[in-house]
Amino acid sequence: MDDTEGLERVPILAPAGRKLVNGDAELLDLGPPNYLLSKAMLHEANTPLWTCTRRFLLYLFWAIFVSMLIVATVILVQASRHFPPQAWWQKSVIYCLEPASFLDSNGDGVGDLEGVRQQLDFLGAIKIQVLVLGPIQKADLSGFYVNITEIDPVYGSLEDFQRLVIKAVEKGIHILLEIRDWDDNSLNSTGPPSSAENLENNETRSEKLMGALEIWLGRGVSGFHLVNTKRALLELAAEEWSAWWKDQRAQDGGLPKDNGILIVSALDGECEDLRARYSTGSGANASDAGIVISCALLGEGRNVSAQGVAGAVDEATLASGATWPGWTTGSLDPPQDEDLHRMLQVFLLTMPGTPLLQSSIEPGLATSHDWWREKKSRFQLLRTLLAMRSKELAFLRGDLFLLANTTETVAYLRSWTCSAFLVVLNFGAQAQVLDVQPPGFMPQAFIALGSRLDRRGDVRLQEVALGPFEALVLKLSVAGRI
Structure with a gap:
């Protein structure tokens, strides 16, 4: 009697393939399927080559994880050093x-x-x-x-x-x-x-x-x-x-x-x-x-x-x-x-x-x-x-940049690390359409707040519409960021 009877068999090759004959596909008989016994698989997995490979991948994973943790810690420490807690x-x-x-x-x-x-x-x-x-x-x-x-x-x-x-x-x-x-x-x-x-x-x-x-x-x-x-x-x-x-x-x-x-x-x-x-x-x-x-x-x-x-x-x-x-x-x-x-x-x-x-x-x-x-x-x-x-830390800690102003409108940027907002004000009695696209940001922005509380959704920064005496706060997205 075959001494492998009763052991699990794991196929490692497909039972059949195809070959081209005169440009047409034709079934190719590869013979009976080739099986590798589970006992043999365990034996192969414990060979020095596979053991070293697994250890290498495990060490690599932990090295990457610890490196990311150290980098995150350094960033937080540096941030707290430059930005002390506020009263x-x-x-x-x-x-x-x-x-x-x-x-x-x-x-x-x-x-x-x-x-x-x-x-x-x-x-x-x-x-x-x-x-x-x-x-x-x-x-x-x-x-x-x-x-x-x-x-x-x-x-x-x-x-x-x-x-x-x-x-x-x-x-x-x-x-x-x-x-x-x-x-x-x-x-x-x-x-x-x-x-x-x-x-x-x-x-x-x-x-x-x-x-x-x-x-x-x-x-x-x-x-x-x-x-x-x-x-x-x-x-x-x-x-x-x-x-x-x-x-x-x-x-x-x-x-x-x-x-x-x-x-x-x-x-x-x-x-x-x-x-x-x-x-x-x-x-x-x-x-x-x-x-x-x-x-x-x-x-x-x-x-x-x-x-x-x-x-x-x-x-x-x-x-x-x-x-x-x-x-x-x-x-x-x-x-x-x-x-x-x-x-x-x-x-x-x-x-x-x-x-x-x-x-x-x-x-x-x-x-x-x-x-x-x-x-x-x-x-x-x-x-x-x-x-x-x-x-929003952009308003509590962020930098302030005046982007543009006309005789009736003003636009300025508040930004802090990955957060940025554009504030647009219309001091005129007439409606205005402005191009306030700042460099480095996506052309679309989200209306985070309107002074009349009646506007939400996306807006194109190259054509921002403002009513008389209206202000908009637009949340920006950095170009290239998903």
Whole structure:
């Protein structure tokens, strides 16, 4: 009997083939199939040749895998070295809520702190993370701030404020306090100073200011927005805040996780100098003390025009290199025209740095609970912009390049590693069709956001259509990338 009976047989050759005879195919009989026994296969697989081949392929696989892991680790380390973690305020939009936009909770015709506490649900829903209140300090009938550490009773009590802060913490919202046009008188709790007190030096004045700010920090605020027409007082505040910051670092062995922020709104013409001296950043003289010098992108001397915006983009490009910039749209915020307001929102929130956005809650709506039910209000655009900005590193960390501008249109690029967005703005009252194809990118782009929230889908970059006062944010694809 055949001793291979019962063993599995594995065919290694096809049983038949074909040959050509006079150009025609003809079956070729190759005889009975040739079989290799499984036992023989195992024996052949264990020969030195196949054993070495398998080991080589296994080692090659692991070598490639480990190499890729090392390269990925090096890239991540290098990225973190050049792009350190951002503070909470560097990733946020600062939303300024003035008393005229406070909700009236008790029906006396004046918005109050309890009304703001009730507004936090809506503000949290649209992803507002930083809220500036004020000014809410105690003032007399002439507007003189009697004491910047006291709340004007018309807005509520200290207990109302503390309840507001507690709820804001629950909602993940940082509360900042606006302090406007203070002077030496405002730092005294006993009224105007005497003639002797007027002779106090700057050191004593700065101690009083920081003492007042520390009182509010102890009440739970995360920082301040300072507005003053006197540059000397702004400089004094920035210097004192820097000194306090250094003391905190020395005492705590490092800065606390939720360190505070000081936003200083500078006058047009003084902004760049103050930013170079005090703003947080990497410049030789820049501070690391959580100070943001906020400048008006469209200052008092500029019209709302494509040329003005192009100039602002150029200035922002220079400013973002060494310091962390802060921006507002100046006295134009909020403008009366709804389409223009929406376009400027897109402009402000796609620029580098920390934007300061003025309240979009109309005072007439702030006296009732109906304001948040406005489903088609500008808050939908704000919420969409905030969501896009928070998840796209091109807007949080990316470079800024001005691509093109005409008398009525502006286009600029925001890019970071593999992510790139093109922002196109039409400042004209007529529709425009633009060729904004940047080099190195695919000719098709995706409409990530339109200022009117009515456009989605793909668009050809050589013929981008814009309506009057319309902005588009286009997501680009790198040429050659699948």
